[in-house]
Amino acid sequence: MPAVSKGDGMRGLAVFISDIRNCKSKEAEIKRINKELANIRSKFKGDKALDGYSKKKYVCKLLFIFLLGHDIDFGHMEAVNLLSSNKYTEKQIGYLFISVLVNSNSELIRLINNAIKNDLSSRNPTFMCLALHCIANVGSREMAEAFAGEIPRILVAGDTMDSVKQSAALCLLRLYKTSPDLVLMGEWTSRVVHLLNDQHMGVVTAAISLITCLSQKNPDEFKTCVSLAVSRLSRIVSSASTDLQDYTYYFVPAPWLSCKLLRLLQCYPPPEDGAVKGRLVECLETILNKAQEPPKSKKVQHSNAKNAILFEAISLIIHYDSEPNLLVRACNQLGQFLQHRETNLRYLALESMCTLASSEFSHEAVKTHIETVINALKTERDVSVRQRAADLLYAMCDRSNAKQIVAEMLSYLETADYSIREEMVLKVAILAEKYAVDYSWYVDTILNLIRIAGDYVSEEVWYRVIQIVINRDDVQGYAAKTVFEALQAPACHENMVKVGGYILGEFGNLIAGDPRSSPLVQFNLLHSKFHLCSVPTRALLLSAYIKFINLFPETKSTIQEVLRSDSQIRNSDVELQQRAVEYLKLSSIASTDVLATVLEEMPPFPERESSILAKLKKKKGPGAVSVNELEEGKREGGELNGGGERGGDNSAIATSNASTPSPSADLLGLRAGPPVTAAAPSAGSLLVDVFSEAGVNDDGFLRDLEPPTESSDSLLAEGPGDSDSAPPSVVSEDPAPPLPESNELLNKFVCKNNGVLFENQLLQIGIKSEYRQNLGRMYLFYGNKTSVQFVTFSTTVTCPGELQSQLNVQSKPVEPLIEGGAQVQQVINIECLTDFSDAPLLNIKFRYGGALQNLTLKLPVTINKFFQPTEMASHDFFQRWKQLSLPQQEAQKIFKANHAMDTEVLKAKLLGLGMALLENVDPNPENFVCAGVIQTKAQQVGSLLRLEPKRASSDVPINRAQQ
């Protein structure tokens, strides 16, 4: 670099920037920068001490390079050095560098803090301001620790210059935001509040931001600010436009301060003091009046500043929500803006009106603007404005205008921007449901929605329409007819096929009387769409077909033929193939009665919070749906859920509510819960009654249609691999105590008798057992997994504590030597004397390569092994159930299923438990009931069990009675 004279104010920097700008390519720029970096590095490392000017110049160059987006990893020290320069511009550049490139290097932070401390105590206001700016820009915790105590003192000291006070106030605000625990106002509080009275407008402007933030956190301590703010506001509002000199902005007196004052007041309820309140209302009225006056300037800055105050005032009026007169005036004013030529004003008016719509005083007034808003939705050229219009229509919708608004939104949807379609679809779906007086309108609307914007109709929306149709029998015939008609369209959306398949599968019979929609016509219509659909939809259609076989026996042969075709029965997709095979089998072997039971119409869904609403909330946050509504929704959702439970464990219920719906939960899974009859939804709560958590597997109904015989065998014969799928808590009276690992092992065997009990690197223990009456025999297989023999192998079985008197266990000795890779067997005989809850312990000792191995396990002997299944008719079962009414005769447990609930798996588990699984006993087909007798030597205990799976919440309440 050529030597530069001092006089030209960093000419080197200007040259460098010019060079960079002249670079023709990114590569050239990087090359130039690397050259510069090398140069600066050598200067900083060079022997010759750099003078302040050079340091400043190079630090500034580094800063420029950083701002271009390149990483800078040196120069911090030089920047820190500049901080202690007594030349202002050098200090200034040093501070700028530190502010932009903070480094958490503790050594540097200490040096920086030292420099700041020096400047703060320099009593030179320019230096003090620089130091405060730096703290405000960096705002790190270390700085808060160092200066949070000092700055309030500077802020309120009588001899502090105004400009320093301003910086101190905002500096403190920044520190408070990062480390609220370190900024303690305490004794300074009232003096800070009184800064609102300061002579200097700039000081008030800065201080009010701090006060507002502090008031939000500690409203009580700062509440004296309300009256001060009102009087300050009143003075500004009533001042002539020239009074405030340089604080007047395009003929508007102190617009920034006014906005901040109005904002501060929004931290508090309306003032209780009548005089203060009167003065404030007067101010608000004046602001509203001024909006009607002719503008003092044509400049946009004038109107922006004026309207900024107006909108802030309207926010305050809405916040108070207590002055009907002001609310209506605000609404009218916003109504004028709706047609303003400034896009910005139209946008803000739409946005602001959204909040007005939720106030009871102004809701009606907002509704009068419906035509303008609809027009905005149709004609605005800016999508963000149209979005606001759609939000406002949603907010102003009620029973009186729902049909109009929904129709307009639907027609807008045809041309709506892709970015907002999904949200629009959700809103239409919610409004249609919320304000549906007759459900045929609702069905029409949703089908239209699918027709117009099928791609944007999320699962929640089409699940919802199915849930509603299933729950309301007055609309089922209409739905079947409409969906049949909709499917006539040559190209219809896949979502339409899903809804169509589901509804016709359930209610196709309601329109089968008409020859134009005879069963075969229905089937052919659905099947004509089959090949165009994705796998999940095809799966759903297959289920619809089997339902058809039940509804219309005359379609049986046609459908069987379809199922039998290679494209179904040999489909490469496992799910489709399985369905085809199983449905075909089901339709050919099951009697009509069995078919009718298995393929019965879906029972009503329990009422839940609308999943659609939940989705919209998630998408939009509280902005779109008011926070109240949201919370109410949550609360009611909780109650509804809880209402369905049989008393019991509240915490379990609470957890289940908190759990997020799994994406693969089943639409049909919801049916498992008992229908909630208790909560009669009032008109207002309709919205929240609709359920959520219906993530779905699509296929729904068919999961549990397979005849039990088909799979139960294979499920029972669990290999060691899937043994952990046993719900560990099925047996509620299960022992809790010691040996953590062995407890878990024990649980695996509650519902099964054979498997691998234990395995480590050396040893595998297999188990096989059989029980009859109160006697059991257990075979243990000890396998040596190594190639080295085990010596002095011995096992002992003991019954700890009172188990000795409850269980009689005899084991035959085992051979003391197990060769590598060999297996030995041990037989254990067990006699159950009386009820027990602990498990016998098995201790194994042997030497492997000289080292003693010693381990203790629990033998999987649990009371349920001595169950003898008992068949029982429904009448008997419930009679006995009712007889068992004493508290000690009943145990109930609600627990969360660890795995997705599959009916077949559940059945297998229950059978494994040892009781008889009673079919067709419980009126609710979802529940499982079992009966069995526990055989002990001393007594026989009859037991009844009832399992009520709740799929949506994945809770499985178990009722169990013992005699």
Added chain:
Amino acid sequence: MQFMLLFSRQGKLRLQKWYVPLSDKEKKKITRELVQTVLARKPKMCSFLEWRDLKIVYKRYASLYFCCAIEDQDNELITLEIIHRYVELLDKYFGSVCELDIIFNFEKAYFILDEFLLGGEAQETSKKNVLKAIEQADLLQENLDFQIRLLPGMISGLLTVESVAVSVPVALVINLIPSERGFILHVLSFWSLDQTKTKLI
């Protein structure tokens, strides 16, 4: 206010000010995303948009976009005027400011911003007071160092030499009424693709 970005029509970042702690990576991501979003908007569209959970307020002055991110309860219109006041301050200090002034004197642009906004809040809204503070500092420098302060205008002078053709149309633009400016600037761009010398206001 959470941050303020100044960028050119070509998407080059000219100034960035962050009032919330963010990592460099996040800052770059936000900048990239936002520059893209704002540049994609058409001239007559409104100056506000929702972005993540923030409100973006932006305005274009000649070749430069000024873009602020504010929180939900903040006032859009007054933020728009914060931008304008900052432009006025730059204009007054540099004397008919153009993008080039901000490129070459970026440190000054930062100093002025710090006097006007601190921690994301308006510190001093009086134009006179802000400029007084800056000029005092400049004066301090001169007195201490007997240096001749580089007049910001000199930079533009220096660059006019680079391409003489541009200085004439630039002078023209100043006298145009605002509503016609868009059109004239368009014509101008035939002469020079570099708009950085166009006065902001």
